[in-house]
Amino acid sequence: DYNIVRPKGYTVSFHANPEMEKHHFGQTHPMKPWRLTLTKSLVFAYGMPFAMDNFVTRAATYEELKSFHAADYLDYLATAPPEDQPQDIDSADREIKFNLGGSDCPLFHGLYDYCSMSGGTSLDAARKIVNRQSDIAIAWGGGLHHAKRSEASGFCYINDIVLAILQCLRHFPRVLYIDIDVHHGDGVEEAFFSTDRVMTCSFHKYQPDVFFPGTGGLDDNGPKSEHNPGAHHSINVPLNDGITDEQYAWLFESIIGKINQVFRPSVIALQCGADSLAGDRLGRFNLQVQGHGACVAFCKKFNIPMIIFGGGGYTPRNVARAWAYETSIAIGCDTKIPDQIPAHTPWREHFVHDTLFPTLEQILGEPRANRNSAKRLQDIVQHVHEQLRFVEH
Ligand code: TV1
Ligand code: CA
Ligand code: ZN
Numbered sequence: 001d002y003n004i005v006r007p008k009g010y011t012v013s014f015h016a017n018p019e020m021e022k023h024h025f026g027q028t029h030p031m032k033p034w035r036l037t038l039t040k041s042l043v044f045a046y047g048m049p050f051a052m053d054n055f056v057t058r059a060a061t062y063e064e065l066k067s068f069h070a071a072d073y074l075d076y077l078a079t080a081p082p083e084d085q086p087q088d089i090d091s092a093d094r095e096i097k098f099n100l101g102g103s104d105c106p107l108f109h110g111l112y113d114y115c116s117m118s119g120g121t122s123l124d125a126a127r128k129i130v131n132r133q134s135d136i137a138i139a140w141g142g143g144l145h146h147a148k149r150s151e152a153s154g155f156c157y158i159n160d161i162v163l164a165i166l167q168c169l170r171h172f173p174r175v176l177y178i179d180i181d182v183h184h185g186d187g188v189e190e191a192f193f194s195t196d197r198v199m200t201c202s203f204h205k206y207q208p209d210v211f212f213p214g215t216g217g218l219d220d221n222g223p224k225s226e227h228n229p230g231a232h233h234s235i236n237v238p239l240n241d242g243i244t245d246e247q248y249a250w251l252f253e254s255i256i257g258k259i260n261q262v263f264r265p266s267v268i269a270l271q272c273g274a275d276s277l278a279g280d281r282l283g284r285f286n287l288q289v290q291g292h293g294a295c296v297a298f299c300k301k302f303n304i305p306m307i308i309f310g311g312g313g314y315t316p317r318n319v320a321r322a323w324a325y326e327t328s329i330a331i332g333c334d335t336k337i338p339d340q341i342p343a344h345t346p347w348r349e350h351f352v353h354d355t356l357f358p359t360l361e362q363i364l365g366e367p368r369a370n371r372n373s374a375k376r377l378q379d380i381v382q383h384v385h386e387q388l389r390f391v392e393h
Contacts, residue, residue, distance in 0.1 A: 002336055002337070002338055003047075004046070004047045004048060004050055004051045004331070004333050004336075005050075005051060005333075006050065006051045006052075006331075007051065007331060007332045010135050010332070011053060011133065011134045011135050011136075012051065012052045012053070012134065012135065012136045012137075012138065012327075012330045012331050013052060013053040013054070013055060013125065013128045013133070013134040013136070013137045013138065014043070014048075014049065014052045014053070014054045014055065014138050014327070015055045015057050015121045015122075015124045015125045015128075015137060015138060015139045015141075016036065016040065016054075016055075016056065016057065016121060016139075016140065016141055017056060017057045017058075017059070017117040017120060017121055017141060018037075018056065019113070019117060020033060020036065020114055020117040020118060020121070020141050021033045021034050021036045021037045021141075022034075023108065023109075023110050023111075023113070023114040024108060024109075025106055025108055025155070026106055026108060029103075029106065029155075030155075030281055030282055030314040031155045031314070032314075032316055033114070034316070035313060035316035035319045035320060036140055036141055036310070037347070038316050038317065038319070038320040038347055038350060039140055039319065039320040039323045039324055041320070041345055041346040041347050042320050042321070042324035042341070042345060042356075043323075043324050043327050044346075045341070045342040045344060045345035045346070046324065046328065046337060046342065048324075048327050048328060048331060048333070051331045051333065052138075052327075052330075052331060053128075053133075053134065055124055055128075057117070057120045057121045057123075057124040058120050058124075059113065059116035059117045059119070059120045060116045060117075060119035060120040060123050060158075060160075060163065061116075062074060062078075064119065064120075064123060064163065065115075065116065065119055065158060065163070067163060067166050067167075068149060068159060068162045068163055068166060068191065069147075069149055069150070069158065069159075070149050070150040072150070073098055073149070073150040073151070076094050076098055076100070077098075077100070077111065077112050077115065077152075077157060077158075078112045080094075080095070080100060080101075080107050080111070081107065082107050082108060082109050082111070083101060083106055083107045083108070095107075097150075098150060098151055098152060099151045099152045099153060100152050100157075104153070104154055104155055105152040105153065105154075105155065105156075105157060111157065115157045115158040116158070117141065118141050118142055118144060118158060118160050119142075119158045119160045119163050121139045121141040121142050121160070122139045122141075122142035122143075122160035122161060122163060122164040122307070122309060123160070123163055123164055123167060124137075124139070125137035125138065125139040125142070125164060125307045125308075125309075126163075126164035126165075126167040126168055126307060127167065129168060129267060129305045129306075129307055130167060130168060130170070130171040130172070132305075134305075135305060135306070136300070136305075136306045136307075136308060136330045137306075137307050137308070138307075138308045138327060138330060139160070139164075139307065139308070139309050139310070140308075140309075140310040140323050141310060142160040142161060142164070142309040142310060142311075143160070143161060143181070143271045143272065143273060143309035143310040143311030143312075144156035144157070144158065144159060144160055144161070144187075144311070145159065145161055145179060145181065145183075145185040145186070145187050145188050145271055145273075145311060146159075146183070146185075146186060146187045146213065147159035147162075147187050148187050148190065148191075149191070153186075153187065153213070154183065154212055154213060155312075156187065159187050159188065159191065160309070161177070161185075161187075161188050161269060161271060161309055162187065162188055162191045162192075164269060164307055164309075165177065165188070165191075165192070165198060165269055168266075168267045168269070168307075169197060169198070172266035172267050172305075173197060173266055174197050174198070174199070174263060174264065174265050174266050174267075174393065175197065175198045175199075175265060175266070175267045175268075175269055176198075176199050176201070176259060176260070176263055176265035176267070176268050176269070177192070177198060177199065177200040177201065177269045177271070178201050178202075178256060178268065178269070178270045178271065178295075178299065179200070179201065179202035179203065179204070179271040179273070179311075180203050180252075180270075180271065180272055180273060180276055180292065180295050181202075181204070181271055181272075181273020181274075181275060181276060181311040181312045182204055182205050182273060182275040182276040182280065182282070182283040182284065182285060182312065183204055183205070183211075183212055183213065183273065183275070183312060184202050184204040184206070184213055184214075184215050184216030184236070185200060185202040185204075185216075185271060186213050186215050186216065188200055188271075189202065189215075189216070189234050192230070192233075193222060193223065193230050193234065194223060194228055194229065194230040195229060195230050195233070196229040196230060196233050196391075196393075198233065199233045199234075199235065199259060199263045199265070199391070200233070200234050200235065201235040201236075201237070201255065201256065201259060202216055202235075202236055202237065203237040203239060203248070203251070203252070203276075204216055204236075204237070204238065204239065205238075205239055205240070205241065205283070205284050205285070206236075206238030206239060206240075207240075211284070216236040216238060217236060217238055218236060218237075218238055218380060218383055219383075220234060220236050221233075221234050221235065221236070221387050222234040231390070232387050232388070232390040232391050233391065235255065235259065235384055235387065235388075237251060237255060237380055237384070238380075239285070239372055240371035240372050240376075241284040241285070241368055241369065241370070241371045241372075242284070242285065242286050242367070242368040242369050242370035242371050242372065243285050243286060243287070243370065243372045244286050244287070244291070244370060245286075245287055245288050245290060245291025245294070246291075247370075247372055247374075247377060248285075248287055248291055248294075248295075249291060249294050249295075249298075250377070251377055251380065251381065252294070252295050252298060253298055254381045254385075255381060255384050256295075256298065256299065257298075258384070258385055258388055259388065260302055260304075262388045262391045262392065262393070263388075263391055263393055264393050265304060266304070266305070267304065267305050267306070267307070268299055268302070268304050268305070268306040268307070269306075269307045269309070270295070270296065270299055270306060270307070270308050270309065271309045271310075271311045272292070272295075272296065272308060272309065272310060272311060272322070272323065272326060273310070273311030273312035273313060274292065274310070274311070274312065274313030274318065274319040274322045274323060275311075275312035275313050275314055276292060277289065277292055277313070277315070277318045277319075277322055277363075278318075278360055278363045278364055278367065278368070279315055279318055279363040279364050280312075280313065280314050280315050280318065281314035281315050282312070282314045283312075283314070284368065285368075286360060286364075286367050286368055286370065288357065288358075288359075288360060288363075289318070289321050289322050289325050289356065289357050289358075290325075290357060292322045292325075292326070293322065293325045293326050293329050293334070296308065296326045296329045296330065297329050297334070300329065300330065308326065308330065310323065316350065317350045317351050317352065318363070320350075320351075321351075321356055321357075321358075324356070325337070325356060325357075337356065338356075339355045339356050339357050340354065340355060340356075341354050341355060341356060
């Protein structure tokens with residue numbers, strides 16, 4: 001019998017701003033904010049809100065955004081005219097300077113609202129963690145890991161993850177950032193490149209000049225100077241097409257298990273970009289909902305306060321499946337969750353296969369060729385373990 005109950009002595013909070021989901025990047029743009037609506041429809045249909053504290057979050061203020069971003073960038077973001085309006089020469093210059101207005105980071109209607117809502121959602125989650133009011137705080141509207149201090153990049157304008165980690169650093173000594181989006185978490189890595197209070201670890205498809213953003217090689221482990229505290233505190237796990245659940249779980253557990261031992265984080269910030277799933281419009285991996293979720297389950301076992309962010313994810317029905325399942329893992333009802341998607345789920349017509357855990361064959365027809373050899377994965381783990389010998393806390 002499936003009956004969701006609140007976990008005892010354990011609080012999970014769910015942070016979302018429904019206004020954020022109504023924004024549009026443009027007809028053909030892969031980033032679809034309504035995937036958050038689809039996610040919530042599954043979370044609701046399975047009855048999960050009964051087991052969590054649910055918050056409708058406010059937008060982040062200008063001052064809050066300024067804890068990471070430059071004022072001139074924020075000012076332009078707040079006033080930039082949407083693309084379909086006439087522009088002056090100056091604004092074209094600023095768009096080049098801030099990387100705004102291209103096809104990846106378009107200037108759409110309500111852009112500043114969208115960005116400050118995403119930031120507000122992650123900051124609200126961070127506040128529940130630092131006040132000890134939540135054990136796990138979930139912000140699916142965040143996870144926009146490419147944004148820089150003064151620059152938009154890869155569909156990201158405001159780095160909500162950096163804002164949330166900065167908030168945690170005011171109350172906790174060390175934060176471990178983990179990134180399972182198929183893209184390299186370059187913006188978060190760069191923001192904390194020179195500190196030993198944040199360790200970043202990104203798993204991603206790596207093929208410079210072919211796959212965005214092209215950074216995050218195995219040897220990129222932080223400043224090379226020994227006198228820089230950030231040395232050895234950036235961990236990168238570069239992967240090839242077609243990695244499977246089994247391989248990914250082995251890598252994740254070998255690497256994150258070791259990092260947890262040596263770095264002893266006080267908080268975990270986990271970016272759960274769902275573009276690492278099989279069948280993603282932009283992704284290249286063969287991960288299933290179960291394998292993606294196994295990363296969340298493994299982190300939960302450490303019993304360390306955790307913020308869970310969204311991120312990429314370009315096949316909305318699969319994004320919703322993964323994030324709903326991961327919400328159930330946070331609550332602890334994942335082993336009881338029925339595979340059959342409830343009949344009353346709004347938007348149910350989007351779930352072509354009416355199950356939470358479709359098979360690889362259902363998702364892809366023919367799975368993508370796996371280009372990750374066992375030998376290469378062993379070398380990666382060995383390299384990471386060698387890096388971690390320099391880390392002591
Ligand atoms: C408009 C319309 C924009 C169709 C962008 C795929 C589009 C892409 C589009 C696209 C697309 C990228 C680059 C090349 C950099 C450019 C949220 C030199 C079918 C976290 C961001 C990927 C991923 C950016 C974000 C990448 C995240 N890939 N169709 N754009 N230039 N940009 O390669 O990590 O998931 O693809
Ligand atoms: Ca990643
Ligand atoms: Zn991505």
